[in-house]
Amino acid sequence: MIARLKSYAGLGIVPALSILLALLVASVLIIVSGLIGPEKKVDLLLPLIAYRSLLVGSFGNFKAIANMIVAATPLMLTGLAVGVGLKAGLFNIGATGQVLLGGFTAALVGTLVADAPPLIAITVALLAGMLAGALAGFIPGFLKAFTGAHEVVTTIMLNAVIQLMVSGLVNDVFRAPGFSFARTAPVGNATLTGAGNTTLHLGVIFALICIPLSYWLLWRTTVGFEIRAVGANPTAALYAGMKPRRMMILTMSLCGAFAGLAGAIEILRFGYYPAVFGTSIGSDGITVALLGQASPIGIMFSALLLGAMRAGAPLMQIQARVPVEIIDVIQGVILIFLAAEIVVRRIFRLRTTTPGSGELQTITRTYGEKVAG
């Protein structure tokens, strides 16, 4: 048991140190921002003020904590959308497109069931979003399995195709009359409203269920074992009698379903689909999955961390006058340190024998290869 806990701590130590180093790097940027910002002075305490207001903005009171959880909810799902793929050796950059298609479908189905009882309307709309997301994941999975087209390139291209297609459809076909901007009709009872005077909604429960569910799937079922086997070595999995192609398609569809659910939750919170739906939850999912070392538990914690940053950032911008975009910079720097694990280990004099993040380094290897099977 203790050995097991130790190995978990070993997995978490590099991400934790990467976060620490990233916050240090960001401190330098924040000090510089004080120098070139409107005040034009060097304030060495500014990073502390900024980080303090970031904490207050995300944990300060019950309402703030609720906002933090609501911000983390879609990130857990997009994190799973990328993370479960990593376990199968697939890098799903397509979360962005899957989110859009899932959200759009949820909005359309939501208008159809707008008069049904809320619980039914919400469930139906969320499931529809999941299904649409799964379809958006199925396509690159199928192409990878049967033509060898690498999922990274096809999902990047699909992101653009889906975004253009959906915005075209909202503008030209599903535009609701009577609004000053292009958007779909209201989803009525399918809207995810906050409980009490907080923003906590039903979607949070759906996301929280997905975390243990995917843990169970990956580590306690045959399918999960096959997914991990295909990720570790597709050829070996083939000779062991598994079907790597089928697993790839299944995994990508599952990833798409997670991302589609995330998009559906975000859209049902608005209650409609706007023609310009700019959201970063798709790309944030990449950060969440890498920071969480592609494990469902790790993904939950990193989603909460990133959700806290996103939820607390507006207060930080008001109190410390540090632009909210610093969160994106911190994300990027965390990822650089994570990728350069060796450097982090050298700085803190850690031994390099601890099992690293093996599946994080298998994606590119299949770049030019055709899938066997």
Add this chain to the structure above:
Amino acid sequence: MDALLNIPVLGFILQFIVYLVNVIVNGHIAPIILGLATPIALGALCGVMNERSGVVNIGIEGMMLFSAYVAFMTALLVHQAFPAKPSAFFGATPALISGVVAAIAAGVLISLLHAWLSISVRADQIISGTIINITALGLTSYLNRLIKPYDSAGTFKSFRPPEGLVNLPGVGWLFEMFTSVGPIAMSVIVLVIIVQILLFRSRWGLRTRAVGEHPKAADTVGINVIRLRYRNVLIGGVFAGLAGAYLTLEATGSFQNNMTAGRGFIALAAMIFGRWTPVGAFLGALLFMGSQALGVAIRLAPPAGDLGTFLAGIQQAYPSIYNNFFTGLPYLLTIIVLAGVVGRSIPPAADGKPYEKESSS
């Protein structure tokens, strides 16, 4: 001819081809297409340099964006310190030239990060590229919010070719395309040809392709795989830097958040479409951007006859879908080409595989 154009389906296609040729030859859209294709082609050259030597680069978008910002800010600062009148040479000023130099330096610097992560650290190359995209977007948006410049250092000016050359029947449009553009757009064609020749006709090119296809064999005959990969990735950064400089110093004269808007990904698409060759990638970029320019051309001056009525009808009923179709075509074509529906596109064999000398491990 008229009889041919009235055949049901074939006639439709013929009408379209006649229209297409007419638009390109007489429509003055050729320079616009080259302008649109310039950042794509330069980004694709960056990709070719990387992937031919076995390093996957999906961070072209971020490299371009970062260089675009650095180019703009450097040019602005130099412009404020030493204001100068645009010179006769493409309207170049010390500010603009230092902007281009700084953009190239920025492209090389960020490529160094990519090279270090993917060659030395042997991190996953796709993750490295993704990190570059995320970081570049965050950093430039952050800095752009902090320092909101309302000033501009201006842009390079297009060259005015002699009227007689442009009005030559049949080939005038070609002259117009390559001469009535700014200096960076004009240099693209030269760069593409140089890289194409070097890649397939020089010792460096042979070594680069060897390192990209079979690094172990290359190592056995005494090629320093690591050093060659580093050098090529850094040269790739020069092209990404130029692409960034084009966006802020030649095309627009300002910087907006996320102004690359997916051009780095279209560049990736053009590279794949052109099967990892410079000329192919350039033609891919022209084709992709040509389809966008064509969408605009049809809107401004629709073709006559049935075809025109048909297209105008679609455009009337579904303006957004119509526009987005032409914008999205490059992405769709890339998926089709990559999936091998029309001629498969296969990357270099060692693309994406970090190289480790056996003795060192």
